[in-house]
Amino acid sequence: MKEEGKAEGSGAALFEDLDFPCEETSLFSDCSTPITRLKGNVTWERPQDICQSPALFPTNISLAHAKQGLLGDCWFLCACTFLIKNQQLLNKVLPPGQPQWGDSRYRGSFQFHFWQQGHWTEVTIDDRLPCINSALCFSRCHSPSAFWVALLEKAYAKFHGSYEQLWAGQVSEALVDLTGGLAEHWSLGDLGSEEGQQTEQDSGQMRRKKLDLNLLYAVKDDCALSCSTHSTPGGVSEVGQYHALIVMEWLDVKKVSGSEVRLLRIRNPWGRCCWGGDWIWSGAGWSSVDPVCTSDLQSRLAEGEFWLDEAEFLSHFDDITVGYPITEEGHLRSIYTGNLLTHHHQLAARWVKGHSAGGSRNSSSYSSNPKFWLKVCERGEVLVSLLQRRKQTNAEKYAQMPHDNSKNIKHQHYQAIALHMWKVEKKRFNLSRMLNKPPCASTHCHAYEREVVLHRQLEPGHYLVIPSTYQPGAEARFLIRVFSSSSTALSALKSSAPSLPLTTDGEWETSYFRGSWVEGSTAGGSRNFLSHWQNPCFPFTLNDEPALTSAVNVKIALHQSRPETDLHPIGFHIYKVPEGGSIQAIMKKEDPVASCIPHCYTQDVSLDCSLPPGFYTIVPSTYQPDCSANFTISLARRIHRKVVKSHERLGRSIQEVSHISVMQN
Known part of the structure; x- marks a missing residue:
């Protein structure tokens, strides 16, 4: 055993990260989660003290997948699995060529990159990892001598402030943090009452909720696909509430009868099989498939994986998260059409109380919200994303709510947000009259999400995009992002367009x-x-x-x-x-x-x-x-006012509709 604190083969001291020390402050935020029971039992050890020949990755890549430990961060580990399938993204997050154990250049530190509010941020950590009885107590690789997952998890914990802040989260957020791309969320559950299903004609909300896997067929081999459950479903033997799993692949298999069945291979971050449906190893479903095909599909299963059919998938899981594919050139591919979205713009702004925090369309101050011009040069597919920055507090952490109240977690850290868009024939327009008309596109509901996405095929022209919070006066920083298949331009309105010419004198x-x-x-x-x-x-x-x-x-x-x-x-x-x-x-x-x-x-x-x-x-x-x-x-x-010419003739007649917004949990 080498002397603690010395690099292998040299007398140089190993790096110790003073910003994220090996203390309980790095483990716990407010001690509100089950990992609090680890207090006093955690030691911090470097990989060379845990095993004889540590490495970042194993020679057998199938053993590089994450295996969840005592930390409830399955949502993050699902995003980590997507990195293994995309070497380019993995190299972005974990730059290659860093000195490892056994290298004379090794100094006990590693650098990672996470995407944050439009930019990649470097996070440097030391490689001292939390252990119990000299074994990693949080996430690890299936190979006991591979440490890329444990180190990435530590860097992400530092990025968030502590390990405890990773206890609960959204797969979509982790995917965006690790790729800089986009992720969307679909509900697979009950759509609710007829009243709850009513939407504005321009809204795509219902289409997105009624997920059809065929929609994703063009990108099924390249997109990230995660499924989660809010309660224990019938086919799951031991999955608890709020657990996320990753879809490794899905394919249409011909049955002996000549018909087809769609099968999905699912990986459980726990690293053990937890399914009891028709397609377990000895399940009844395999009798309907050719034995050669059965043998091939079952041979693909690694530890913690299982097959299930589409009917089981749609009925036993509550929602899915889809991460957009990203090409080697860094372009997103649409999950709706498979088109390359080669044009990208982003602008940062904020809602300020008393100035630009106008609230929803229910509020008379709605028009004071920040406004953006989107110029579409030719007809094409356009995605507009509104990404808000999480509220910063000292006492509250992401996982402080117990599981039975987890639906309220996001309310503590995010505003309820939405995007609305109007097509404007000319830049000199009457704002108040325009806002009385239905938007040409919107996200429909104000949702307590970090990011909401609006997707449309748009004709050439100018569009006014207005992001809003549900409550007037709610403050937050945000980022507007636009991805499009055709040429576009994005700019902020420096000042609000006047509703009509008014003067203060006279x-x-x-x-x-x-x-x-x-x-x-x-x-x-x-x-x-x-x-x-x-x-x-x-x-x-x-x-x-x-x-x-x-x-x-x-x-x-x-x-x-x-x-x-x-x-x-x-x-x-x-x-x-x-x-x-x-x-x-x-x-x-x-x-x-x-x-x-x-x-x-x-x-x-x-x-x-x-x-x-x-x-x-x-x-x-x-x-x-x-x-x-x-x-x-x-x-x-x-x-006795001076003559002022109106900038615009009275537009088409106004048909009033109710715009009472629905706040989604």
Whole structure:
């Protein structure tokens, strides 16, 4: 045994990482997970003290796969398995040529790279690894003399702050951290009630939930595919809650009858078989397949692997994660089409309370969110990703919730986020009017995920992309990424596009109206309901002098007199009424000329706009009919204003829809 602290064959001291010391601070964050029981029992030893001939990788690559130890990081180990299948990515994370044990250059340190918020970050560690009774207590390779997994796990623990922070996580996050690419998440479970399945027409949410493995056929040999369970499924004999496994391969096998069955080879990070279905070693399924084929498929099984058919796969697992293939040139391949996404852009930004944290489309401050121009030069496949940075706290760690509350873990560290996109015919546009229209594409729901992805085939033109949190005032840093098959450009709007030309100088004349929504009488609800015309109406006139023809700036605000804890969603429309015309008839046949929608659960909503001379009526409403409340409307009209030409003609009629967002867990 060599002297501790000395490099082999030299007197040089081995590297000791003071930033991630061999102490309990590197193991535990808040001692909230089962590894707390290891306190006082862990020693830190270098690989040459654990076995005689340590190496990073074994000569038999099948023994290089990860085997989970006492740490609940199956999600990370599934991503590690994908690295073994892609030498280029493995070399990116673990640069080759580093001196190992037995090399005169060996100094007890190793360098790793992890992708973080758009850039690769180097993490250097020493090779002292946590052990119990001189054996690795966390993840290891199937080969006892290979240490790349244990060292990578230590580097990732340092990257996160401690080993305990790796206790629970998402496969998608680990895949992105290890590849710099994209990963998407599909639910295989019950889609829920009919009401829960309703989506905007432009949303791809339902298509993604109803996963068909045929969708991935073009990339099945190159993508990362992981499956996970939230509870013990029927075919699993010992898998507990929230366990992730990796799909090693899948293929269509011809049965003796002439039909085909799709089989998937699954690897359990625990390193032992845990399946009890029809395709275990002596299962009934093999009797339907040619014996030669059976022998071939069973010979492919390594320790911890098992076969199952597609029906078992879809029924016994709750969701899957798909990592996008990455070519040697570093380009992503679409998991939808197999197309190369050769164009890539990214921009960093943040939501700031009181400035750019506008919240969801339920909020009247939505338009203050950061905005981005996406220019599509020719028709092509486009992916837009919104990746938020995890909240930084000192006391809270990723795994501090027990398993029965694990669905709430992400709520502590991530905001509920979404992406919406509008096609804009020209860069000079009316923002408030545009935002009242449905987006051409969106992620539909605000989700407590680190990253959400929007996928579309887009025609040439300019698109306005708005990322948002669900709650107004929620702060976070984020990264917008665009991957596309055709030429695109991404830029940030330096300042918000004005809704309509308004000035602060001059005189303003303000009028006030008071009214009530009364159940069964004047509480007609929004334009989605036939009773909308029953709402109170408040007429006003702009520039009734014939000589005055220029448009007038107006500011309208609606205040509901209800406590903050019991608010109705409110909004209002402005209709232009011909002199002597009936407002009820206009409301039934014509569209409003301006609107303050969608309806928001807030005390006040307001709208600044510019209207040509004429006769108008303000119609305030709650979203649902028969919601009683008192309210006040203020109408401010600027007088003696200079002539300002509108940048855009009134667009197509507005059809109001509810945009009450659903927060996904």
